[in-house]
Amino acid sequence: MKVKYNLICKDKNCMARHGTLETNYGTYETPMFMPVGTKATVKLLTPDELYDCNSGIILSNTYHLWLRPGPELIDKAGGLHKFMNYKGPILTDSGGFQVFSLAKPKDITEEGVHFKSHLDGSKLFLTPEESIRVQNLLDSDIAMSFDECPPFPVTHEYMEKSIERTLRWAERGKKVHSNPRQSLFGIVQGGEFEDLRKKSALETVKIGFDGYSIGGTSVGEDKETMYKMIDYSTKYLPEDKVRYLMGVGDPIDIIEGVIRGVDLFDCVLSTRIARHGNAFTRNGKINLRNLKFREDFTPIEEDCDCYACRNFTKGYIRHLITSDELLGGRLLSIHNTRFLIKLTEEIREAIKENRMLEYRDKFIEKYYANKK
Secondary structure, three states: OOOEEEEEEEOOOOOOEEEEEEEOOEEEEEOEEEEEOOOOOOOOOOHHHHHHOOOOOEEEEHHHHHHOOOHHHHHHOOOHHHHHOOOOOEEEEOOHHHHHHHOOHHHEOOOOEEEEOOOOOOEEEEOHHHHHHHHHHHOOOEEEOOOOOOOOOOOHHHHHHHHHHHHHHHHHHHHHOOOOOOEEEEEEOOOOOHHHHHHHHHHHHHHOOOEEEEOOOOOOOOHHHHHHHHHHHHOOOOOOOEEEEOOOOOHHHHHHHHHOOOOEEEEOHHHHHHOOOEEOOOOOOEEOOOHHHOOOOOOOOOOOOOHHHHHOOHHHHHHHHHOOOHHHHHHHHHHHHHHHHHHHHHHHHHHHOOOHHHHHHHHHHHHOHHHO
16 A cells, blocks of 8 residues: 555644654654664564564665665565565665765766675666666565655755755656555655755656655755755655655754654664764763763663663663673664654644643753753
């Protein structure tokens, strides 16, 4: 089935909205944070640990799975869900972000992108059609259009040509999309330019997709610029389709995105910072390598219901981290993932009660309290 978004209510004081998303694996509430499983695994976590975090949709990466083990093998295994044993919805990105980080400007053509594999340096060529073919074989619930991912900043002239190419690629991808169980999302680009964000959004909506994503943010711009990019995009997207802000997972950025009308978020941040000993808390990020936690026998966060906080102390986790024991990174990954998912659960309640702006202000005040 195609995903279906149902708007339940909106906060009366901003654009924040609460809804549900019907998928092949059940109905899930939004706003939602989606953990990232780049290579068909959320790093260090099992599917059961994700379920315990109350995870809904998770992500996998088309580029990495294209290179290994290959979409044909995953198709032979019964699709990505069976291959990785995840009994929930999966979204695959187009591979565009990784490809453009490896390609040179001269290698971007109308047909597609030439680049070299990060694994062995072999020459590769990815087109919108190939990206969709791979995602069709992966059999994810949501596939992403192949788009150009420009760096920041670029000129207005460059960005205009870029979004026009992305629109042509979106049409080509939609034309060859052939998996009836899979939804296809379009991607809005346009950089920091309001007129180009508007053009990209309106023209992408004209093509017609099952959901819409906001791309080109969190690529080096400051926070205020990023929030403007979101504002410039969401107001031109249909209310009856889900809105996804790509690659954003900082707690405050999630809150600010929701206030601007976003429903879905994803980021590798929760597991990446965990592997370096960092944890999200209501009082800001903490680094458990710090000596002050050596004799701290309290949970990472007292009111957290994650497996790590229910069973272990900061002192023990610090011991694991400083001893290079993998369990330390696993426990922090569980906590950070649950932290962001729980954040969106609280956000949904705030929207229902028309207090999203109040929630933001209180969260920020506490999050930065120790930095004052």
